[in-house]
Amino acid sequence: MPNPSRLHAAALTATVVLLSATLAGCGGDSKDEDPTAQKLSWKDCPAPSESEGGGAAPSPLPNGDKWQCATMKAPLDWSKPKGDTIGLALVRAKASGAANKRIGSLVFNFGGPGGSGVTTLPAFGEDYATLRTRYDLVSFDPRGVGRSAGVKCESDSQLDEYFQQDATPDNTAERTKLLANTKQFNAACEKNSKKMLPQVRTTDAARDMDLMRQVLGDDKLHYFGISYGTELGGVYAHLFPKHVGRAVFDAVVDPTQTSEQGSLGQAKGFQLALDNFADDCTSKTTDCPIGDTAQDVKDRIAKLLKSLDNKPIPGIFPRQLTQTAATNGIAQALYSKDFWEYLTEGLEQAYSGDGKVLMALSDSMNGRSENGEYSNITAANVAINCADDKPRYTADYVEQKLPEFRAASPLFGDFLAWGMVTCTDWAVPGAADHPDVSAAGSAPILVVGNTGDPATPYEGARKMVDALGKGVAVELTYKGQGHGAYDSKNKCVQSAVNGYLLNGKVPAAGTVCS
Incomplete structure (x- = not known):
């Protein structure tokens, strides 16, 4: 029986198999060096692990470029930043356009929580080809997921x-x-x-993303969050408002709800x-x-x-x-x-x-x-x-x-x-009734709500806009069906999102696409 919150976005990570691991990296290292100084070793991606869903290694991109994977070390416990570390699995496709037009990295989280970004981004990479003209497309297995010290329960x-x-x-x-x-x-x-159980809160994943931003060499985090990824993005904006770059929240979780x-x-x-x-x-x-x-x-x-x-x-x-x-x-x-x-x-x-x-x-x-x-x-x-x-x-x-x-x-x-x-019988106490996403001082965040969304109902977009705080969020409405808006391929939605992420053009508040 799934936890009801699982219905936020698990479908995204499973679409490719519609009809057709262990705690790796946890514990041993104790490092005194600055984790932001680490250099990532990018290599061709292996086949996904069983914990990531299995299957074949990602196919090359249409222009022949290969997906690259790396492991970033992060503190196991962010309250002890010089203690034990875990490895976080990353994937990227380097920007396809001219080097002088590159903005930086665009980090994706596809939701769940629990979905593997290392497998999901390559599966849907062609959908983001336009964004790749100016960004390295990057995603990751959040802590506790897939190859990032994945939580294991039953066989x-x-x-x-x-x-x-x-x-x-x-x-x-x-x-x-x-x-x-x-x-x-x-x-x-x-x-x-x-x-791992006490170390997988969304606040921990948000701190991982800020470390990722620095290790990737970006002054700001440019971000595309879908479903639970909007909650993670909101928590990041709350913790690091001055580090938010161009950000899009699609299929928005209501952050005010228990x-x-x-x-x-x-x-x-x-x-x-x-x-x-x-x-x-x-x-x-x-x-x-x-x-x-x-x-x-x-x-x-x-x-x-x-x-x-x-x-x-x-x-x-x-x-x-x-x-x-x-x-x-x-x-x-x-x-x-x-x-x-x-x-x-x-x-x-x-x-x-x-x-x-x-x-x-x-x-x-x-x-x-x-x-x-x-x-x-x-x-x-x-x-x-x-x-x-x-x-x-x-x-x-x-x-x-x-x-x-x-x-x-x-x-x-x-x-x-x-x-x-x-x-009810969980070993670790829960952190809060609902996440804090107030983000005064953040750059504009484009919040996209879909009127027919079953998993993250449309009303959540307005609640996210209000919770982020005055002057932070800009709301866009898509009158459609399904979970999310950008992947519907609606030209109006994609034009607005691409215009902001690629050119910094914020659409008018209250824009409606149908």
């Missing part, structure tokens, strides 16, 4: 079982089992990654996306294969999920498609309008007793490859969220909140409400 076989559990208990026995499984998962995280409020907002957001999906299918000139009306589409999905709660159907052998896996798969497909055809196909097949497509979508969300190996996105996501978020919710509290969540979303309400127990 692949244990995760298979974990994701097969009933995440929406209907009785005392199911509730007891859910809580026991959650406690077992959290205990495995403590056993296997005890040293984890409970965020989960409730996501329930509303995913319900809106489902409504839009159903309307789209039934409004086409050809017959919608999964319902006659939008309400019929949603009623049939609800009926399917209720049936799966009692009797799962064959999924990807030997696993069965459970109610939880199906719900997870539906959520994954709602991240992008490009995925809606897969959702239609998956539902059509599930109604005939075949759960392969919905299970493949669910596997994609959970970071499971076709060979049954999991990336560490779930472990890292839970570790980062639980280190950040102070509230700890009990099962009794969740049950009190179920009516409110069900009103927000008949389909996703229970699923997201019960996800709030994820951090």
